[in-house]
Amino acid sequence: MNPRWLFPFAVVGLFAQPSFHRDVLPLLKKNCQGCHSPAMRSSDLDVTTFAAFAKGGKRGPAIPLTLKYLTGETQPRMPLGQPSLAAADIDLYKKWVEAGAKDDSPAETSAVHTPTVYRQxxxxxxxxxxxxxxxxxxxxxxxxxxxxxxxxxxxxxxxxxxxxxxxxxxxxxxxxxxxxxxxxxxxxxxxxxxxxxxxxxxxxxxxxxxxxxxxxxxxxxxxxxxxxxxxxxxxxxxxxxxxxxxxxxxxxxxxxxxxxxxxxxxxxxxxxxxxxxxxxxxxxxxxxxxxxxxxxxxxxxxxxxxxxxxxxxxxxxxxxxxxxxxxxxxxxxxxxxxxxxxxxxxxxxxxxxxxxxxxxxxxxxxxxxxxxxxxxxxxxxxxxxxxxxxxxxxxxxxxxxxxxxxxxxxxxxxxxxxxxxxxxxxxxxxxxx
Ligand code: HEC
Incomplete structure (x- = not known):
């Protein structure tokens, strides 16, 4: 195969679109899970899986809402009572939404009955x-x-x-x-x-x-x-x-x-x-x-x-x-x-x-x-x-x-x-x- 075909892929890699699983979920887990976990669910919202996050809380689907809460356009700004997220993180979230807010989480069935691996x-x-x-x-x-x-x-x-x-x-x-x-x-x-x-x-x-x-x-x-x-x-x-x-x-x-x-x-x-x-x-x-x-x-x-x-x-x-x-x-x-x-x-x-x-x-x-x-x-x-x-x-x-x-x-x-x-x-x- 012509090695030049590989080049475009490398370029795409550099400008890869944000991934929910790789980028967005860790961001939510780090900054939001304390109040929006299955156990706490402030405002009925759980951000720990794509399905729960997409379903949203009291005010409905959370994906579009979150951007407004992160920028402060909707008050109170999230994460509540903490400094706002870094501009680069908000931008990453925005790019993911603009690219269609896709769910690329690994399929649930693949994990059933295999021991969970914990990095933290x-x-x-x-x-x-x-x-x-x-x-x-x-x-x-x-x-x-x-x-x-x-x-x-x-x-x-x-x-x-x-x-x-x-x-x-x-x-x-x-x-x-x-x-x-x-x-x-x-x-x-x-x-x-x-x-x-x-x-x-x-x-x-x-x-x-x-x-x-x-x-x-x-x-x-x-x-x-x-x-x-x-x-x-x-x-x-x-x-x-x-x-x-x-x-x-x-x-x-x-x-x-x-x-x-x-x-x-x-x-x-x-x-x-x-x-x-x-x-x-x-x-x-x-x-x-x-x-x-x-x-x-x-x-x-x-x-x-x-x-x-x-x-x-x-x-x-x-x-x-x-x-x-x-x-x-x-x-x-x-x-x-x-x-x-x-x-x-x-x-x-x-x-x-x-x-x-x-x-x-x-x-x-x-x-x-x-x-x-x-x-x-x-x-x-x-x-x-x-x-x-x-x-x-x-x-x-x-x-x-x-x-x-x-x-x-x-x-x-x-x-x-x-x-x-x-x-x-x-x-x-x-x-x-
Ligand atoms: C310290 C606790 C706390 C943290 C941390 C927090 N939130 Fe919240 N969140 C709340 C509370 C309380 C409300 C309800 C606010 C209200 O209705 O006035 C809320 C509401 C929301 C809502 C609206 C849900 C709905 O449908 O009513 C969204 C979206 C949201 N938070 C996203 C986030 C995101 C994203 C983060 C992390 C970047 C985050 N929150 C971090 C406490 C928190």
Whole structure:
């Protein structure tokens, strides 16, 4: 072949059009993912895959909108509260849009069931200790990583279909690990694993977006998950068969938790309501709270039917789960504590298994730990860079593991917030980005 044919290709290479996968996605991940991840979704926007980014947020398709937010033509300028992107980066984004905003991400199917390769730690959205305290399960990309509790040994990599795992729950006997997640703008998934052998037991797909706040009943009978189509779905925990779905919320349902008797559960939503439902039938029983901010997280006291609820407007509330039947709508006498305003929107709450403490975290690098009895701050754990989306107390309540934007797991003394140890939960591959 005439070698001169090669020359034009070299020239094209020099003036190559920006690629979504190579150029735009890393830019979005670096500058925007802290607030627009599947876990945070500020303004309903997730920028971590092409499909989710293209679908957009509250204001519709994000590709054209983003340019206006980057230049400041539309306010508030993005990245919110940070210096604007370098002119060269904005220009790169603009060129990609002008060239047709093409998606050149590698096909999803090619990655299924091949171990994820990490060049940098992924954002952590969920953490759980096994009830015997020996293991910690950590969300990864398209997998769950199971480590020894000290983080020194990676025991299993549980690879499923879902690109994102947003919630994890162990059964009280430690024989099941339930995960909720999905692939943004494609499907939601509930996975059931045997965490000791690392084998998949069952999985169910539902809706066309990731699912949130999966919880398991204390008697291990049922699994509840919240969805972006405003529904709650309830599954049989053995067969993964869907039992029913509820559609009484008017916003994304981001959290669920069962009562101590497994017979009722609470769902919390961006519609600002926490609703108490009958677990057997799905029938609505009562509203738990007086409506305030958009609700993003819920956790229950380990023994009592008391729930801590967190909201996007940075406040958390502790409520009795049950309202007396004859209570008036505007009555708030089941409110036990209103917790001090946090530094960022709340993404997650966990209650220590001894019932004494609960911890709150979200779009801020600080985790605040509260005395559950008094509702007063006991300690603030610091050290992360960026938001914290995952919290887990050890079964003895002595330690608190945290994870989020920076991809590190940190383990603190739960009472003093003194750092005990930390680790990166994924195997990192060498080489540069
Ligand atoms: C510190 C948090 C934060 C960061 C970082 C951030 N955003 Fe935002 N973003 C927000 C919030 C909050 C809103 C809602 C603003 C409003 O409605 O006033 C928003 C809204 C948006 C919207 C409009 C979505 C819709 O449909 O309503 C777009 C597009 C957007 N951001 C893009 C970006 C991009 C691109 C980056 C990175 C270059 C970025 N954001 C970084 C917090 C953030």
């Amino acid at each position: 730690p992924p954002v952590l959205n969920a953490l759980r200790f096994s009830p015997d305290g020996n293991q910690i399960a950590v969300s990864g990309n398209r997998e769950i990583l199971i480590h020894s509790a000290d983080g020194n040994k990676l025991l299993h990599r549980l690879q499923g279909r879902a690109e994102r795992i947003l919630s994890l729950a162990y059964s009280s006997d430690g024989s099941l690990l339930v995960a909720g997640g999905g692939t943004p703008a494609q499907f939601g998934e509930v996975q059931i694993w045997d965490p000791r052998s690392g084998k998949a037991i069952n999985a169910a797909t539902l809706t066309n977006d990731t699912v949130f706040g999966a919880s398991l009943a204390p008697d291990s009978s049922r699994i509840a998950v919240g969805c972006a189509d405003n529904t709650v779905h309830v599954f049989d925990a053995k067969s993964a068969k869907e039992l029913y779905k509820i559609g009484n919320h008017e916003g994304w349902v981001l959290g669920t938790v069962f009562g101590s008797d497994s017979k009722r559960f609470v769902s919390v939503s961006r519609d600002r309501a926490a609703k108490l439902n009958d677990a057997a039938s799905g029938a609505f029983l009562e509203n738990v709270n007086l409506l305030r901010g958009e609700l993003t997280a819920v956790a229950r006291h380990p023994k009592k039917d008391i729930v801590a609820i967190g909201s996007e407007d940075r406040y958390a509330f502790v409520y009795k789960m049950d309202r007396p039947r004859n209570m008036k709508i505007a009555d708030d006498s089941t409110l036990i504590h209103k917790i001090d305003r946090q530094d960022g929107a709340i993404a997650t709450i966990d209650w220590s298994p001894d019932g004494e403490l609960f911890a709150i975290a979200g779009n801020s690098p600080t985790v605040n730990v509260y005395n559950a009895e008094t509702g007063k701050l006991t300690a603030s754990c610091k050290g992360h860079a960026g938001g914290i989306y995952a919290l887990a107390f050890t079964p003895d309540g002595k330690r608190l593991a945290t994870g989020g934007f920076d991809g590190k797991v940190r383990v603190y003394n739960a009472r003093t917030c003194e750092l005990q140890h930390g680790f990166i939960p994924v195997p990192l591959s060498g080489g540069t980005q």
